[in-house]
Amino acid sequence: MHPFYVIRALxxxxxxxxxxxxxxxxxxxxxxxxxxxEEALPAQPILVAAE
Structure with missing residues (x-):
């Protein structure tokens, strides 16, 4: 049983x-x-899909 403890310790x-x-x-x-x-980026328009 001793070798198993060595393997577990490793x-x-x-x-x-x-x-x-x-x-x-x-x-x-x-x-x-x-x-x-950070550089201030201009706001981008939000594109809304036409329904």
Missing amino acids: GGALFVIGSLVMAWNVWKTVTSGQAVE
């Missing part, structure tokens, strides 16, 4: 490592962006 470690990599990628993505001022 799977859990891979899960935790994957979670940490995801958190790192999210952090780097959020902090690497630059603020962009």
